[in-house]
Amino acid sequence: MSHLIDAGPRLAATAGASSLGVGVPGYAHPLVAPAEWAELARPEAPLHWAVLNVARGPGIQPDPHCLEAAGRLTNAGVRVLGLLDTRLGTRPFGELISDAHHFLDWYKVDGFYLDRCPPDRAVLQETKRVAATLRALLEEAYLVFGHGTHPYPGYAEWADQLVTFAGSWADYRWSQVAEWTAEYAPQRFCHLVHGVPRLHLEEAVRIARWQGAGTVYFTDRTARGRGADPWEALPGYWDEIVSRIGPGVSE
Incomplete structure (x- = not known):
């Protein structure tokens, strides 16, 4: 069982000094959110990766609009990750791998985001079986496990990055970090936080650094309302995020 420690003690030199980047958990379809997809290709945007979510996966046939959006990001040096919904481990192995094949064939993705991991x-x-198969399909596949919470430590050996927090600002402000994460570099962890007020953006960045996260996504949009998805559109302070976090580099 992993122990939890307060954020403060994670002010180690490696965590505090490391530069942050942004991971985008998936905007709405390019026809619905054209400005969002265009912004991701900005040269100064500090992006580590962006998730392509056509229809909770690759969809049933190639989508030319998604292919164009993914191509622009790839040309801009941004990793594009296909979303594979594991449904908390209940999704059949064959379905996941079939979706992965479609993402590779239709959209030439650079890796995969295992949602609801x-x-x-x-x-x-x-999960190890799925990860090993994905790497067999694409040798340099970049894998992000979207747990949204601290998983059993063994998962860290099979992913390039773990999402160890996904939730509201109200919860993030008082969140704790699992002690075992101190054994890994910040680029191994990602935090996704919605409902972050503009006035608290600096505080959110500080918490991410304290807790040793190398990739973040902060937005002032919330999950309130039926069917509301806080990740579907740009945060109102996107320009401030770009300037505060700085230019990103795919590692």
């Missing part, structure tokens, strides 16, 4: 030790073996 299970955090439990009991499902680690099956």
Whole structure:
């Protein structure tokens, strides 16, 4: 069982000094959110990766608008990750790999974002099987496990990055970090936080550094309302994020 420690003690030199970048968990379709997709290709945007979510996966056939958007990001040096919904480990293996094939064939993605990735030790073996197969399909595949919470530590050995927080600003302000994460570099962890007020953006950046996260996504949009998705559109302070975090480099 992993222990939790307060954010403050993570002010180690490596965590405090490391530069942050942005991971985008997936905007709405390019026809619905053209400005969002255009912004991701800005040369100074500090992007580590962006998720392509056509229809909770690759969709049933190639989408030319998504292909164009993904191509622009790839040409701008941004990793494009296809979304694979694991449904907390209940999705059949064959379905996941079929979706992965479609993402590679239709959109030439650079890796995969395993959404709703299970955090439990009991499902680690099956997740390892999925990860190993994805890397066999694409040798340099960049894998992000979207747990949204601290998983069993063994998951860290099979992903390039773990999403160890996904939730509201109200929860993030008082969040704690698992002690075992101190054994890994900041670029191994990502935090996704919605409902962050503009006045608290600096505080959110500070918490991410304290907790040793190398990739973040902060937005003032919220999950309130039926079907509301806080990740579908740009935050109102996107320009401030770009200037505060600085130019990003794919690592």
